[in-house]
Amino acid sequence: MVRHITGGAPFRLGRTIDMLGKLTLSVIPFHSIIVMGAVGGSILAGLIILGLITYYRKWPYLWREWITTCDHKRIGMMYVILALIMLVRGLSDAIMMRLQQAIAAGGSMGYLSPDHFNQVFSAHGSIMIVFMAMPFLVGLMNIVVPPQIGSRDVAFPFMNAVSFWLTAAGAMLVMASLGIGEFSKAGWSGYASLTEKQFSPDTGVDYWIWAFQIAGAGSTLSSVNFLATIFKMRAPGMTFMRMPMFTWTSLFTSVLMVFAFPVLTATLFLLTLDRYLDMHFFSNDLGGNMMMYVNLFWTWGHPEVYIVVLPAFGVFSEVVSTFSGKRLFGYRSMVYATAAITVLSFAVWLHHFFTMGASPPVNIFFGIATMLISIPTGVKIYNWLFTMYRGRIRFTTPTYWTVGFLMTFSIGGMSGVLLASPPANYVVHNSLFVIAHFHNVLIAGTLFGFFAGYSYWFPKATGFTLDEKWGKLAFWCWLSGFYMAFIPLYVLGFMGMPRRMHHFTNAAWHPWLIVAALGTAVIVAGVLCLAVQLVVSIRNREINKDITGDPWDGRTLEWSVSSPPPEYNFAHIPVVNGLDAFTDMKESGAAYAEHERYFDILLPANSASGPLIGLLAFMLGFGMTWYIWWLAIAGALGIIITMIMRMSNDNTERVITANEVGTIERKRHEMISSALNNEQPLRTLL
């Protein structure tokens, strides 16, 4: 007995170490003050939030109303919150990069080690695309699309929750890599064979793979969900050519997602097999083909660019039309232009690596296909301009973002046409010119679009409008900060500075990099303005209350319901007679009509399985990253068991009775009529 215990102890210790795979205390970067500061800050912020929730006893509320919800509006808001948090994280990485390059001139090595710098730029790209832009656009789609098409929810509310929690699990993995081990040092695109085990033996690439894989699965599910929603759940009378433009762009984005994301899944899967099972897809020995990785990656990666920008185009279309008080100019051409971009976006991936060494005919094909995209995009620009032309433009914050977009995006688009020419591309390939170009289209296109949508639909989601003064200040900071930070990069690109440089000796580059760093500071001021705007707006929420649900004199159906909408969105499903359905209703007097009878409404019931699947997916990803096999297997099995349980549950809906609906609706009508009687301005003319 005694011998058994003494003999067992070292064995058990050995097992404990095995149990944690590659995970030991030494992987936590205690030596790096910067990293530990970031980790400490993140943990402290998390603890403060958790403490506040506990102090105010909000856990039951949070669990009931948010964590287990299947309501598309709540899920949408959680997506946007996640996107804003990850925006701050990605921005921190940007600040660190700009600071490093502003310092590391001449003989200086700057303040970041090369290893750390590589992680920072890899994390920046990964986070901004997959954990900022994607959640932001899916969040907006969630908040806007169902009410815009006169639906009570998305087609698969539970799957919607699963999508969100998978995205959150992926984001958590990226955050975990901050303090536990390292993140990938191979760039956000993770080119093989640098990402092969032989050249990147540590866990960074594995973090990157599993974070992308889990969030990507969520995105694929989202796309299926929104395709089914838009195809199957439109209100009676809403034919395709009566769909609001944002719904159209959401549809095309979903088409792109459903085609592109499986390619990412497969590509990362092959890379995983290379790394974990010593296979030879992208290795440079035993027959592997590393250019295949680059081709496959950009087969997803280029459509991904349009996935994040098309919904932004949809936002601008809604904003321009609403704030010009006009129907969107060239609606049909807008739809066809979006369709053309969708198709073309799958035919241009090779322009990311013209220098691969493909034959001239191949490069010419992809060069011309790339240039062709500027035609439908140009159609869109002119449509927006002609919508504004002779309109009664109201210069609200969303309008500011839109006008800023129109000018800045056109510049970025033109530098894109320049890059589309293979000979010119050879000259600036892998230089800062490319960085300047894609930030010029992604910040001005995607991000400004999301900010426009954020301020445009904020009152719809929360019930009060955002502060205009701080919003406009944020816009000016972002716009001027953007030009300051990125125009120098165009110049530096022409001067021959490659991207992703840790330090450099060319003194001529230095001044431009200092300007770029100052520009980043202005952008940071813009983000601070957005934060202040949020705080000020929440504080003044009673003053800025959106009583009617239609603060901007909106034209589409989401403005016909209260802000925030009741859980069921529409007590009676509206009947649509044309484009701009709500404008029609207001003109014919059918808006705000009271109904005599109300009916029971079926809604998705809450489910804890969504967050549970997110948690299990995190376990799977973390276990795989650190070779903790039991954890990974537990996560995978847990997901399968949860799915089987869910599949066997037939009671996934709950009823809101006619009485409850009637109470909510009558209260809303009282509010509207009292607002009208008191002659409070309806805020329609701002």
Place this chain on the structure above:
Amino acid sequence: MNTITAPARPAEAPFHYDSAANREFGFWLYIMSDLILFAVLFATFAVLGRAYAGGPGARQLFSLPYVFAETILLVLSSAVYGIASSGARTNRIFAVMAGLGLAFLLGLGFIFMETKEFYQLIVDGNGPARSAFLSAYFTIVGTHGVHVLLGLIFMAVMIGQVLAKGLTAMVASRLKRLGMFWHFLDIVWIGIFSFVYLIQVI
């Protein structure tokens, strides 16, 4: 036969959330996206299919009669699933159980044969790490195999559901989607049989 006792449906509502039609449409979309995943694996195999890296090639490794037997098992499994489908439509619970049971056993036989084939290859030193060709081969066939395995789990769950709940509307809808999945895997296998085995060996 018990039918689903849904709460009183609102007289006016034009749709029912998670209705069977929506679920089927959504499942078609999922199948489409899964096909893209297989398309990538087929493309990969097209690129690496001759990258033997000095190791054995398809002709030395694959036995067409064996793979043909596998194919017969899977195709038969898909065919007998039709018995379950028509049984679900005409409310004959015995036909449903017989169809599901047979399809399950045939699918299991397929998985058994495939596992044996993989095992033999690996034991002979021709595992997926041997060459890019074998990596691509194991991955495309194995991915299909994992799909079949998940389909078998799905099938076992459905056998349990039919026994426990009878052919309710929800169960019938799930049976229909399982059928879509099962036939889809059959079609993918035909592609694998043709492009991975047949063309390589001939």
